[in-house]
Amino acid sequence: MLAPFLAALAVASQVQLELPPQLVLEPVSVEELAESTAVSWEGNPLPPLGVVVRRVPGALRLLLPIGVSPASFQLAAQVREFGNRQDQGLRVPVKVTVLPPRLVERRGDWEVWEADLVLHLDLSRASSGPLAGRLEVSVLGR
Amino acid sequence: MKKTTLVATLLVLGFAAPLFAQATGNTSIYVVYPRIAILYYRSSITLQPSAADLITAFAGSNPVNTGATTISTFTAALGSLEGDATTPATPFSTNVLTTINNFYQVRANYQFQVTVSITDGTLQGDGTTGSGNILMSNVETELNDSGTWAATVQQPNPGGLGTVHKGDVRFDLDFSGAALIAPNTSATFGDGVVQTQVAFY
Numbered sequence: 001m002l003a004p005f006l007a008a009l010a011v012a013s014q015v016q017l018e019l020p021p022q023l024v025l026e027p028v029s030v031e032e033l034a035e036s037t038a039v040s041w042e043g044n045p046l047p048p049l050g051v052v053v054r055r056v057p058g059a060l061r062l063l064l065p066i067g068v069s070p071a072s073f074q075l076a077a078q079v080r081e082f083g084n085r086q087d088q089g090l091r092v093p094v095k096v097t098v099l100p101p102r103l104v105e106r107r108g109d110w111e112v113w114e115a116d117l118v119l120h121l122d123l124s125r126a127s128s129g130p131l132a133g134r135l136e137v138s139v140l141g142r
Numbered sequence: 143m144k145k146t147t148l149v150a151t152l153l154v155l156g157f158a159a160p161l162f163a164q165a166t167g168n169t170s171i172y173v174v175y176p177r178i179a180i181l182y183y184r185s186s187i188t189l190q191p192s193a194a195d196l197i198t199a200f201a202g203s204n205p206v207n208t209g210a211t212t213i214s215t216f217t218a219a220l221g222s223l224e225g226d227a228t229t230p231a232t233p234f235s236t237n238v239l240t241t242i243n244n245f246y247q248v249r250a251n252y253q254f255q256v257t258v259s260i261t262d263g264t265l266q267g268d269g270t271t272g273s274g275n276i277l278m279s280n281v282e283t284e285l286n287d288s289g290t291w292a293a294t295v296q297q298p299n300p301g302g303l304g305t306v307h308k309g310d311v312r313f314d315l316d317f318s319g320a321a322l323i324a325p326n327t328s329a330t331f332g333d334g335v336v337q338t339q340v341a342f343y
Binding site for chain 2 (some may be wrong): 014015016017018019020021022023024025026027028029030033034037038039040041042043046049054060073079082084121123124125126127128129130131132133134135136137138139140141
């Protein structure tokens with residue numbers, strides 16, 4: 001009677017995380033920050049800048065033993081040291097949200113779950129140029 | 143016996159792996175952030191100076207004291223004496239320097255320059271209330287109250303799109319060719335154009 005419980009406990013301790021070696025986001029355009037490069041303005045407060053949002057479909061994959069739910073894991077992601085190399089020390093704040101994983105395939109005794117990432121970039125202080133950083137993802141059993 | 147096996151198995155599992163599984167991964171992330179400048183401009187501005195302000199701009203006061211004049215040369219005839227106070231009615235500023243603060247604003251993520259120019263400098267009377275015209279000339283701009291006025295000014299430290307740069311504009315207005323059509327007590331002159339351009343440098 002206790003054997004299934006033990007088996008579940010044993011497999012629950014196994015999780016594999018797959019990430020691509022790099023993620024290249026779509027370039028930022030002026031249209032998503034303002035209407036255009038010239039905006040008619042009649043002296044009222046300036047309209048706020050648009051928020052730059054990037055959704056990365058299938059950005060990460062979880063390999064779990066069949067029958068183990070991804071809900072039993074806490075997924076966390078954060079972007080570190082994201083900025084322009086010319087502006088040493090000036091970092092662009094990025095808020096990362098991991099969307100609920102979905103089952104995409106089975107590999108032997110494993111199920112592959114895929115999750116999208118949504119990144120909100122605050123570019124208000126960034127200079128132009130390539131911006132680079134490190135995405136760190138952690139998976140922790142609940 | 144069964145109980146012993148269970149405890150042993152649990153102990154082995156507990157030491158062999160953490161109770162909760164975990165994994166961590168890193169990946170590089172890139173995005174291209176192109177040079178962006180956003181110009182916020184006014185499509186129309188109406189200047190409505192008062193008569194008192196205009197008089198002050200033209201002459202400093204009204205009436206204008208042109209100074210004491212000693213008339214020593216007279217033409218005399220029987221029963222009359224005629225002299226000429228020749229001091230001209232000065233001062234009079236033909237060109238009135240007109241400044242408009244907060245004429246435009248700029249956000250940019252790369253060093254930029256602003257150039258202002260007059261593309262139509264004739265403010266034509268509407269023919270009903272005003273005749274003739276008012277002429278615009280010598281347009282200049284300054285950024286962020288720097289005190290440096292020129293047709294083109296530069297900003298080497300834009301500070302990112304979160305920073306707003308305020309632009310002022312000034313130009314001369316020559317009212318000498320404008321008149322009111324009676325019985326109107328004010329007149330409209332219009333459709334001069336000042337162009338503002340932002341470019342990277």
